[in-house]
Amino acid sequence: MMKNRLKVLRAERDWSQADLAERLEVSRQSVNAIETGKFDPSLPLAFRLARLFELPIEQIFSEEELR
Amino acid sequence: MQACSPNAAQRRLSRRIALTIPFSVLLAFVAAAAIHLWKFQGIASWSVAVLAALPILAFIAAVFAYLAEEKDEFQRMLHVQYLLAGTGGLLAAMTIWGYLEDFAHAPHLHAIWIYPIYWLFVAISMPVINARYR
Numbered sequence: 276m277m278k279n280r281l282k283v284l285r286a287e288r289d290w291s292q293a294d295l296a297e298r299l300e301v302s303r304q305s306v307n308a309i310e311t312g313k314f315d316p317s318l319p320l321a322f323r324l325a326r327l328f329e330l331p332i333e334q335i336f337s338e339e340e341l342r
Numbered sequence: 343m344q345a346c347s348p349n350a351a352q353r354r355l356s357r358r359i360a361l362t363i364p365f366s367v368l369l370a371f372v373a374a375a376a377i378h379l380w381k382f383q384g385i386a387s388w389s390v391a392v393l394a395a396l397p398i399l400a401f402i403a404a405v406f407a408y409l410a411e412e413k414d415e416f417q418r419m420l421h422v423q424y425l426l427a428g429t430g431g432l433l434a435a436m437t438i439w440g441y442l443e444d445f446a447h448a449p450h451l452h453a454i455w456i457y458p459i460y461w462l463f464v465a466i467s468m469p470v471i472n473a474r475y476r
Binding site: 300301302304305307308309313314316317320 | 347349413414415416417419474475476
C-alpha cells in the first residue's frame with residue numbers, strides 16, 4: 276500500500292473526511308480507507324485528489340509502503 | 343449491500359431489488375399453483391419453471407448493473423469482495439453438503455435453496471469485510 280499525506284492536507288484546509296468525500300463524490304468510508312492506507316486509489320481518482328489539493332500526485336502519495 | 347449512507351447507484355440497486363422481491367414470491371406461488379392445477383408436462387412445465395425464476399434472474403442482473411454503475415471505486419471493490427465471499431462460502435458449503443449426502447446420508451438439499459444460501463454468505467461476509475477497512 277502507498278503512503279499518503281491526505282490527513283495533513285485535509286487538516287490544513289480544515290476539511291473533515293465527509294467534506295473531502297463530498298468534493299470527490301465518493302463515500303466517507305472511501306476517503307477513510309485511502310487515508311489510512313488500506314485502499315490505493317486508481318490513477319483517475321489520484322488525479323482528482325491532485326487537482327483538488329492543487330498539488331502534483333507525488334506530493335500526495337509516495338512509494339514508501341505503509342506497514 | 344450498503345455499508346454507509348447510500349449513493350445514487352446504491353439507491354437504484356435498492357429500488358430494483360425491491361421491485362423483484364414481490365414478483366419472486368408471486369410467480370413462485372402462481373407457478374406452483376399452475377403446475378398443481380393443470381398438471382403441465384414437458385415444455386410447458388419447463389416454461390413455467392423458467393418463468394418462476396425470472397425475478398431471481400432480474401435480481402442478479404440488478405446486482406451486475408449496480409457494479410457497472412457504481413462510480414465510487416472503493417464501494418465497487420467492497421461489493422465485489424462481498425459477492426466473491428458469498429461465492430466462496432456457497433461453493434464450500436455445497437461441496438461439503440454434497441459429500442455429506444453421498445457418504446453420511448444427509449438429507450437431499452433442493453437446488454432452490456442455493457440462491458438464499460448464497461445471499462446468506464454475502465450477508466455474513468459484509469461486517470467481516472467492512473471491519474478490515476475501519
